[in-house]
Amino acid sequence: MTANQQIILDNRPQGEAVESNFKLVQGTVPALQDGQVLVRHHYLSLDPYMRGRMNDAKSYAAPQPLGEVMQGGTVGEVVDSRHPKYQAGDKVVGMGGWQEYSVVDGNAPGALRKVDTTHVPLSYYLGAVGMPGVTAWYGLVKIINPKAGETVVVSAATGAVGSAFAALAKARGCRVVGIAGGPDKCRYATEELGFDACIDYREHPDLKSMARALKEACPDGIDGYFENVGGYIFDAVLLRTNAFARVALCGMIAGYDGQPLPLANPALILVNRLKIEGFIVSEHMEVWGEALAELAGLVAAGKLRPRETISEGLASAPSAFLGLLKGKNFGKQLVKLTP
Ligand SMILES: NC(=O)c1ccc[n+]([C@@H]2O[C@H](COP(=O)([O-])OP(=O)(O)OC[C@H]3O[C@@H](n4cnc5c(N)ncnc54)[C@H](OP(=O)(O)O)[C@@H]3O)[C@@H](O)[C@H]2O)c1
Known part of the structure; x- marks a missing residue:
């Protein structure tokens, strides 16, 4: 069984969010079922919206459940697949969450999207082209x-x-x-x-x-x-x-x-x-295709090459996230999960 480090939301913030709201736990990757895809995450996206979901308050999205892996965008590589559309080595973007691996239902609409890294770096699919x-x-x-x-x-x-x-x-x-x-x-x-x-x-x-x-x-x-x-x-x-x-x-x-x-x-x-x-x-999925095409074009043409702030290793995610909320990031805040 492959080990899978994960970060869960352990308790909700009282006012300002703090590191002890999160907890690093050791999980394992389950065996794949038909139609499932195993993704190894290369980068995890940290985004301000995650702060709102840490509260148990009525909002446009349901709160992050306590005791579960923090939800969030990821880019990575397919390492095993029991879905005909995905092969090992495919680069994909999804919502894998704050963990090293995720098992994704390849049939779920929008759960996983293959991306082309010829002209756009993989990490940009969480930022400028994401x-x-x-x-x-x-x-x-x-x-x-x-x-x-x-x-x-x-x-x-x-x-x-x-x-x-x-x-x-x-x-x-x-x-x-x-x-x-x-x-x-x-x-x-x-x-x-x-x-x-x-x-x-x-x-x-x-x-x-x-x-x-x-x-x-x-x-x-x-x-x-x-x-x-x-x-x-x-x-x-x-x-x-x-x-x-x-x-x-x-x-x-x-x-x-x-x-x-x-x-x-x-x-x-x-x-x-x-x-x-x-x-x-x-809530506006109808524009994503047109928007992503323009953004990828700007990146490929060298007109959009924003900096990224990259923290190393899953354990660094909580402090990097709290830093993002205070402006310590310079450009898109990411966590790198692979060497
Ligand atoms: N509506 C949507 O669908 C949607 C989707 C994505 C993002 N958003 C929102 O878009 C905004 C930017 O998101 P992002 O991902 O691009 O984050 P970001 O700008 O990369 O990082 C957040 C930045 O906010 C600034 N900031 C933090 N606290 C501040 C304060 N008290 N006063 C002024 N500036 C402050 C900091 O920059 P400085 O150092 O310059 O202060 C910090 O670097 C956020 O408000 C986010 O919630 C909304």
Whole structure:
């Protein structure tokens, strides 16, 4: 029997999530049944949404069950198969969870997808050419729907979603302004990701200062905003929106540990006739094919080559995950599970 290290959710956070919420356990890989595929995970994806699922609260997705392997996206290689569609050596993306191996029902719709690593590195299928990339695509194309020359702004600008957003918005001829934490991230945004400007929110820790910085970076106002953070950053952006601006409400990470995020000036939604639309990318499977094709094209053309932060070994997943929630990651946060 092959050993299979796993990380389970042991108990739920009280306020801020901590390492002791998780537990490393030793499992084994069961014998394959007909139709099943055994996948060895090379990379595990760490994503902010996992924080919400650690709570036992009503949300768009069911909570992560206690005592079970943490759910999450994985890429890896088929090592054994009793399904005609999959052969040993195939590279696949799936939802294998925080463990070294997963046994997947090859007939379950969407459970496993073969990927081509000729022009796109395997790990990118968890980031730029995966769920975060499609998230950026949906918010930009389907909600903000910008015209060339318009100004669009994104918060958490250098992360997995933000970096894909920049490449997609530049491809549509927009002025693209990012908001990120720290001078290194802002330099990376303008020098490597193609942002026209980037505002370091740590230098602008209040509404007034952030609104002033946005006025400077967006002299023609803001036509589209892709919201990942919430709080005073959202308030400052709303102050600078043009009439009929569109806001794609993707995430509010500043409140994921339960902090309240009141809106300072909701009247601006009326005064500026704003469209604000929240969305969950997994509810829009109809766009994934088109979005992934564009994202893979940008990667192959060298126009989207975001950095990744890779922690080594399954045991490092909890601390890497808590670091992601505090901005310690530089680009897509992954855990590498193979030597
Ligand atoms: N709606 C959907 O379907 C969907 C799908 C995927 C992701 N999302 C959301 O998209 C957002 C970005 O996800 P991602 O995977 O690309 O993560 P990410 O940006 O790679 O990592 C999270 C980043 O959030 C920033 N951050 C954390 N706490 C913050 C705070 N209090 N104030 C300001 N910034 C803070 C940090 O960057 P800085 O160092 O720059 O602060 C951190 O690096 C998240 O809100 C996530 O929940 C939504």
